[in-house]
Structure formats: structure tokens, C-alpha cells
Amino acid sequence: MSESNDHHEMSYWRKYIFSQDHKVIGLQYAFTAMFFLIFGFSLMLIMRWQLAYPGEAVPLIGWLLGETNAPGGIILPEFYNSLGAMHGTIMIFLGIVPLAVGAFGNYIVPLQIGAPDMAFPKLNMASYWSYFVGGVVMLSSFFVPGGAANSGWTSYPPLADIATTGQTMWLFGMIFLITSSLLGAVNFIVTIIQLRAPGLTWMRLPFFVWAQLVTAFLLLLAFPPLEAAGVLQLMDRLAGTSFFLPSGLVISGELLEVSGGGSPLLWQHLFWFLAHPEVYVLILPAMGIVAEVIATNTRKPLWGYRPMVYSTIFLGFMSFVVWAHHMYMTGMGTVISAFFQTTTMIISIPSVVILSALFISLWGGSIRFTTPMLFALGFLPMFGIGGLTGLPLGLAAADIHLHDTYYVIGHFHYIVAPGTIFAMFAGIYHWFPKVTGRRLNETLGKIHFWGSFVCMNGIFFPMLIQGLAGVSRRLWDGGEQYAHAQGTLWANEVMSISAWALFVFQIPFLINLIRSIRGGEKVGDNPWNATTLEWTAPSPPPHGNFSATPQVYRTAYEYSLPDRDSDFLPQSEPGEGS
């Protein structure tokens, strides 16, 4: 791995395709993840047609969906289920996590800690290509008989055990993705612990690095049980075992011929043991990005840096003991429910601490309303709504009514879409000048922000209303044939139009992104006057990042110090300071 820093000319393939440079790998992750985000979003745009106008042929692109999926352009229920399962899978495992961790983590973490690269560049490359293969397997599953996986992104058995071939592809794809995140997690933790520049002590780390460190631990320890569960489900599907199949299971009036004795609940336990920490994998890097953007654009230190760090670590630990709050309806018993209710209420405290600290950080700042700051400011209330709507779901009594309704969808989308995705946008606008040496256009950025902000709420707020009315999240017809859903059917069209409009508002972003790579306004190495180490490297940073190992003298956010001419004091500038 020492050879990764040699400066001799590398072939195109070594430099851009099988690169071991953390920045190239970060960009590979970024482009692949953005492709999957758009792809996963498109699946939802098709579903929203069916929900708003059930049973009507999909216009324009209906013929593309195939006669077996949508005869005459009318979406079949099985295909609708595939779209739903794959939307969830793609957005989480192929879109947001690779963007938040693979792209931002890879590109920014080594720069922020003053390292020449990741600790294991070859593993880093292997991690990306494992992700890539996982993505290809997931995409190709659309073309096998029976279509892609259609048992929900949670793949609950017994349904998933007896589902079509797509489910097997899903499991193989997941094993590649889990391998990828395992390699990445080891690499991130070693990099952060070992490669910090001299003087960069733990409490001087930028908050973003802390968020990535805890995230990496979650990926490292929470994913393997899902891998175990995936192996067991593969055995059920391919070797005929009955890990998740109880005795006496009847399908279409016929007794299933298996040895039986398995338990569907076992899958849920193993799955949610991963998938709850996964929620924090989705949100912690987002909080890290927002913290960086807020400190830079308020021109003052983060309020409560230490409590934020301690909360993040506590959040990491607690996220391993809340998983069964997804399972109140399984009849696991009131004692266990009470335990998980308690832990769930406890875990909300550190999230509130972090969010409050970010809000208070705004107080008294001289705020620059740049595009990244707008997205960061948008993140705060949106994540707030997402968090608060989660509380009723964490209490077993309220959850009985709300479970499996659109309320749940609204709740977690508020966290992940206008929450995490807004933070990703903030990060893209914030670090784009570092990656390219050019700034993204502010006018297009503001159109992108305000359009997305309004549309996101237009999609997800009506979901909360529908869910409180009891509309199930899995209905192919959007609730048309259910009496209790009639009062909220109007919302389907509102949500669908908002979703399509949201897609339209991503066009200025894509144009901005592509145009600014070559045509954006040229800026210096530190266009935002920020303090952390990545801004002392050239833009774009060369192979090896820094010309000399930086020395760190102070904490991460020394803004607006009294008695100084400039309002920021970089971490690596010698002189007084804490």
C-alpha cells in the first residue's frame, strides 16, 4: 500500500477506473450513488402514478415497463410490490449510505484529518467495486422471471422465502453490499484512529469526522447479523431448510412440504438488529455535514461541541438496543415491549441534544445565506419533524394504531429525504469548490433549494394525515377500495404531483453540477474562509493531498475570535489559541 503514493504516470484505467486514491474512489461512489438515487426516485415516480390514478395506464413511459409488468401500461400489483421493495433497497443501500459514507466519508475524512490517503487504499478500491457489483446484481434482478424482489425492503419471511427468483438476487446483491460496507468500515476506523495529523487530538476533530467514526462502527458491527440472516434465508430458498418457515404453513390451500420448526420472528430480530443502527448510519453523516456547514456559515464555533460528540457516541451504543421497537405488533410480549419502549425514549435524548446544539449554534451568528447553508437550515426543522413524529411510533400503545400506515412512511421519509438528502445537497454545494476549484451557481442552487423544500413537504406531510386516518402503506390502489381511506384520497394526487415537481426541481441541480465542473466561477483553496484542514489543501487536492504533513494547533471551529483582523483562524495556522 506504500506504492499508492508514487507519482509516476498511471494509465487511464489505473487512474480513474481501478484507482486507489481516496478522492477518485469518493467521486466514483458519488456518481454511482447519485445514479442510484435518481433511479430509485424514478421507481417511486411510477408508483405515484398508480397511487394517484389507480388502474389507469402510465402515460409516456408505460410501454417501457413491459407487458408482463404493466399490460397496456397499467401497473400490475406484483410489479407495484417490486417497485416498492426496490425503491427502499436502492435508496438506502445503493443511494444514501454510499453517498453519505462512501462518497463524503472517502473524500473528506482523510483531508479533514490531514492524511495523505485512507489507511488501506487497496481495500478502499475493493470496497467500491464490491458495491458496484452489488448494484449490478440488484439492477439485473429486474430482468429475471417474476421480476425484482417484491417482499418489501425488509424481506420478511415466510413471504420472502417463497417469493420469485428476484429475492435470491436481492440476497446475493446484499451480500456484496455488506462486504463493501464491512471493508469500508474497517478502513474508516483505522484511518481516523491512526492517520490523524500531529496535534489533531480527539477533541480537535471536526464533528463530521466524529460522525463518520461512529457510523463506521455501526456498519462494522450491525451489518454482520444481517449477513447471517441473509445466509439463512438463502439456505431456506436454495437448500430447502426451514429457518424461517414454521410447521404447517399453507400456501394457496396446499400444505408446504418442508421440515418446518423455523420462526419468521427470527428474521425480524436479525434484520432489525441491523436496520435500526442503519437508521443512524443514514442520519449521523448528515448531522456531521450540517455541523460543518453551520459553523462555516454562522462564523462562530459550534455551540456544545463536546456534548454533541458525547451524544453521538451514546447514540451509537444505544442504537444496538432499540431494534425491537419495529416489532411491537408481532406479539413478542408486553415485558419486551416495555424494555424497548424505554430504550427508544432514551435514544431520543442524544438526538435532541445534537439538534438543539445545532439550532443554538445559529444564535448570534452573522449568517451567510449561501445555498449550502439554506440546505443545512432546511435540514434542521425537517429532521425535527421526522424525529418528533417518531415518538408515537416508539410507544407500543400508539404504534398499534399507526403501525404499517402511511404515517410511518411520512415519519422516516422526513428524516431521510428532506433530512439526510438535504444534508447531502448541503455537502455537495459546500465541498464542490474543494473538489473542482470552482463554485456551483448560487441562483440555480436557490431554485433547487426552494423547489425541493416545498415539494418535499408536499409529498410527505399528507402521508402523516393519511396515516393517522389508518391508510395502509402497502396498498396498490392508494386506498380507493377502503371506506376509511375515502376522506384522505385527495392527498394521493397532491403527493404525486409534488413528487413529479420534485423531479423537475432536480434538473437545475444536475445542470448546475455538470456545467460548473468546467464552467463554474473559479475560486481559491478556501472560498468559504473555513478553518478545517481540507481547506488548506489545494483545490482539487493532488495525489497525496498535502505538500507537507499539516500540524494542528487548535480546535476545529475558531471563528470570530476577538482582537483579530480575519474572522477565522485555521486549525493548522501556528500561533495562540486553544
Add this chain to the structure above:
Amino acid sequence: MEMIPYTVEIREDTGVNNAKLGIWLFLASEVMLFGGMFSAYIFLRLGAVSWPEGSSLLSVPIATFNTLVLIGSSVTMVLSWVALVENNFAKYRRYLGLTILLALLFLVVKGFEYNEKFSHDLYPATSTFLAIYFTLTGLHALHIIGGVIVNSYFWGPGSKMWSSDPQRFTNRIEVAGLYWHFVDLVWIFLFPVLYLM
């Protein structure tokens, strides 16, 4: 800037080099993988109406023999690393070669054991006990195969590093050894859980 720091030398404030920390983290995730499997075993066994005595279906003597083989391979693995520390490359190759042969012997014995089950029409699909038996031992065997591949590389082409960077090569064997001991340790848990309890 110079190459990545702490690939060979130890970082003072953390007390490890990168590879050592990396392998411990990897092993932590392996603990969670097998931990998930063992949890599944406990969960299924607690919920089962009846659960067969392991020794009624499986051969304890063969498994005892295999346990000794694996423990022996752990010892030779340590000795191969010690040989490198003592600067004795020929001895290193002898002991690592022996480690690989013992691992292969384990796999051959395991193969006979599987075949024996199949010939009596005992398959993973036969019962939950056999399902978890085949899954756990199969996953463990995959880890053995992985170890054989890594060790063979260090025995053959990978050992060129000994002449260019002996310190780093010795570290690599230590790291490979940590993995190998972990795989042995998993078997030490598997053996009583599946065969004796």
C-alpha cells in the same frame, strides 16, 4: 507527501500499526457474524418442540480428531511467525506449509463427514438441527478455505516481500495468524454446541 504512515511502525499514542488495528476490527465484525448465527441457533432451539442429541446424528470421535487437527494448525501458525521473528525463513516456510496441510486435512475430514450424512439421506432440509449444523459448519469451512488461500499466498508468491521488507512481512504473518486463531476459536465453540449439547 510521503507514503501512508504507520503501515509498519507503531503509532505511539495508539500503540498499534494500521494492519493490527484493521484485523482486530475485522475480527470484531466476524464475532458479530457468528454471534448472529449462534443467536439464531439458540432462538430456534428454544422454540423447538424437540431437539436431537448432537451425538445421535454426528460423529463425536471424528469431530474430536478434527478439533485436534485445528489446534495443531494454530500451534504451527504461531511457530511460523516465531521463525520469522528469529529470522529463519526456511523454518517459517516449513511451519506455514504444515499449517496449510493441517487445514486441508480438516477440510478432507469434514468432506467425509458431510458425505456420510448425505449417504444416509440427511440433508439441510431434513430437520432444523441439520439445517443449522450444515450452515454453521459450512460457513466455518468457508473461513478455513479463505485462510488456506491467504496462507498459501504468503507461503508462495507473497513471501517475496521477506527480502524487500522483512518487518512488514513478519507483521503480515502475525495478522494472518490472528485470523487463523479466530477461525480455530469458532470451531472450539461449534464443536460442543453442535456435537455435545
